[in-house]
Amino acid sequence: MSNIIDGKAFAEGLRRRLATQIAGLKEKHGFIPGLAVVLVGEDPASKVYVRNKAQQTVEVGMASFEHKLPATTAQAELLALVKRLNEDKSVNGILVQLPLPKQIDPQAVLDAIDPAKDVDGFHVVNAGRLATGGQALVPCTPLGCLMLLKDRLGDLSGKRAVVLGRSNIVGKPMAQLLLGESCTVTIAHSKTRDLAGECRRAEILVAAVGRPEMVRGDWVAPGATVIDVGINRITGPDGKGKLVGDVAFAEAAKHAGAITPVPGGVGPMTIAVLLQNTVTAACRQHGIAI
Numbered sequence: 265m266s267n268i269i270d271g272k273a274f275a276e277g278l279r280r281r282l283a284t285q286i287a288g289l290k291e292k293h294g295f296i297p298g299l300a301v302v303l304v305g306e307d308p309a310s311k312v313y314v315r316n317k318a319q320q321t322v323e324v325g326m327a328s329f330e331h332k333l334p335a336t337t338a339q340a341e342l343l344a345l346v347k348r349l350n351e352d353k354s355v356n357g358i359l360v361q362l363p364l365p366k367q368i369d370p371q372a373v374l375d376a377i378d379p380a381k382d383v384d385g386f387h388v389v390n391a392g393r394l395a396t397g398g399q400a401l402v403p404c405t406p407l408g409c410l411m412l413l414k415d416r417l418g419d420l421s422g423k424r425a426v427v428l429g430r431s432n433i434v435g436k437p438m439a440q441l442l443l444g445e446s447c448t449v450t451i452a453h454s455k456t457r458d459l460a461g462e463c464r465r466a467e468i469l470v471a472a473v474g475r476p477e478m479v480r481g482d483w484v485a486p487g488a489t490v491i492d493v494g495i496n497r498i499t500g501p502d503g504k505g506k507l508v509g510d511v512a513f514a515e516a517a518k519h520a521g522a523i524t525p526v527p528g529g530v531g532p533m534t535i536a537v538l539l540q541n542t543v544t545a546a547c548r549q550h551g552i553a554i
Contacts, residue, residue, distance in 0.1 A: 408533030481515025
């Protein structure tokens with residue numbers, strides 16, 4: 265289908281460009297960016313994700329620092345590690361993989377990360393800078409969504425955008441990014457009256473609610489661009505598990521001018537943008553224009 269937005273191909277291109285940029289930093293400035301990833305416990309999904317991050321970090325030529333701690337780790341011990349990473353000049357980006365064990369307050373850990381090294385973009389300082397139009401490190405998934413939108417549509421100014429979902433990780437920063445591109449933005453959620461009607465008014469519809477196939481085909485305006493952030497595992501008619509998004513893809517694709525699939529749409533962008541954020545952070549820390 266010609267209206268499919270191929271996030272996997274875009275992410276591959278982004279990683280190639282980053283590899284070239286990183287090689288240039290090494291040649292001209294004598295350093296390579298470094299990303300530290302901290303994993304606490306044995307969550308299976310987190311272990312796979314961290315392994316993929318480390319692999320892609322090395323593939324683009326960056327330094328990868330992995331810290332794996334047992335599930336019994338005390339909060340004070342994790343905070344002490346974050347403090348050491350904040351002070352380590354070879355580490356330009358710090359990511360503490362969520363979720364954390366119940367004895368650790370995730371907000372306390374996120375707040376402890378140096379905002380200049382907060383490549384997840386979750387620190388309140390970066391959230392505030394994004395909201396006020398300042399120089400922020402931006403959460404990876406919404407920034408990846410924006411890249412896909414601009415690649416497909418070009419100038420976004422004046423477009424009507426609906427963000428379905430209001431999380432701090434995707435919904436709110438996505439809305440701020442679209443406002444920064446001069447879109448007219450509506451944030452919709454579970455309490456929105458006539459939710460389907462709000463979605464039908466959108467030229468850009470970003471679905472990030474975590475409910476499988478919630479957005480039906482007739483919620484999508486003809487020609488709209490649909491970005492599906494959801495990744496939900498369900499049991500198919502054959503009894504086997506499969507991944508679906510928050511959008512009923514087959515229905516929506518008949519109406520949309522462009523749409524991201526699940527898998528292969530937004531998902532591949534997240535790690536690629538994490539690597540870009542690390543390069544961005546490294547350049548800012550070294551006073552190098554990006």
